[in-house]
Amino acid sequence: MTRVRLTSLLLGGLLVLTGRVGAAGLSVDDVVPNFIGLGVGSTTQWHGSQDRMVGAMPGARIKLQGSRFVEWYGPYVGLNLLEDDNGWEAGPLLNVRLGREGVDDPVVAQLPEIGLGLEAGGFVAWHHARLTGIPYRLRLGLMASHAVLGQTEGTQLTPYASLWVPLSEQLFIGSGLGATWASQSFMQQYFGVSPAAAEASGLPSFQADAGFRQIYWWPGVLWRIHPRWMLGAGAYGQYLVGDAADSPIIRERGDRWQWTFGLGLGYLW
Template sequence: MAIPTNLLRRMAALVLAGASAAAVATPLSLPGSLPNMAGLGVGSTTEFAGGKDRMLGVVPGVRYVTAGGRLLEWYGPYAQFNFGGLTGFQWGPAVGLRLGRNNVDDPVVAQVHEIDTTVEAGGYIGYEYLSPGRVPWRLRGGINVMTNAGIVYGGSRVTATGTFWMPLHQRIYAGMGLGATWVSGSFNRTYFGVTPTDSAASGLPVYSPGGGLEQFTGWLAMIYQFDKHWYGGAMVYAQRLAGDAAESPIVTQRGTRNQITYGIGLAYSWR
């Protein structure tokens, strides 16, 4: 079964990124100091983008600061390496595993072409601000560009995101984020299109979408520090399909444009 890559990534990333920010709000850490972290997230999400049948998933995550001050972030099927600073401008390469769509529960969508799991590569650029004031809130924004180089889809995906974290208590940190994704026509035709062969097999109308805005996203999360090393978190992540992706009969007739993921996680931090 296929789980949307961006949803999987959030399940791990919110726990680890939030816990890293939470450490700044405690007397155990110095402002601007980010601990190394590893953890697991478990949650419920849809089988594929635009679907309505749900499944459970478990994903790992790692946030590691090298001896040279570079940051490696690995969240589920996505990883990036930051050649910039831990705050300020950040940039570097990124790689991801985009899961396919096969063996889904929906009997109609199961008749639509299967999609292979594939590797994406690209890069990102962003900026992270840490408030020097008494309340160490964090603001991070960036743009991520990924491509599959035509192996499963052509063109690229461009995602813009913004996140905000703020301490509510010595051991409690709250976060929120917004995002939007633009995709190529080839991407939309692969993941949301219905070919004449698909139509004959499934009964869905033929649909050949173009590119453009694919989705809006938003999330809320809460992190709790149990002790010096252990953090727990909970989150809810909302995705609203837009543009040609939202008009696909896979979405309008068999699924929904509104996708919700929720989960909990546990992370261990060290210096």
């Protein structure tokens, strides 16, 4: 039986609450300053998988003094430490990476399992809210993280952009895009095939090098059904590129297109 793991991709189920997909930069804090909620979603079992799983994740965003805030989205926690009137945000982050264990695919199951790991790093972002004419909220940012504990390895950098537009006082639509660069150690761990792993699985050997591993895009909808409650839905599409897409794990057993779908409910204050 598949070991159902709640991965960061299930934040697609929380995007309606948190304003962030897998820390992808989607922000609606001008609309929802404080919340706690639960999202449910469907995603792939591992990076590049064709097999799917379902799960649920909590999320919260708490406004602190001034423009500071703390965010918790499943395995991700971020803290904005800047007190800035020009839209700048920056601070530390922690992210639990849940790896590749107990998969359904019989060939991939012969590859070395990847267990839990902790990544630490930081982010910097800038947002602009236009309140006249056609209102919108634009956000641009960059996240960086590095493995510090457990089985995860390497460094990742993610530039991102997002845009939210209100259709009414109750209904909001948004979209965003970004890309992720990963170091050689991360790429080899998730997409490489060592000679020993090739002999065990039957896949050809493959050395994965550093580079961009994915580009992504998401659409989202928020519906404020009550002054204290919000519903929403969204999707998160990833397209593997570079050595991630060229890996025999993906070419022979997976799919370079990865999709997450989610729904969520949040309590606001």
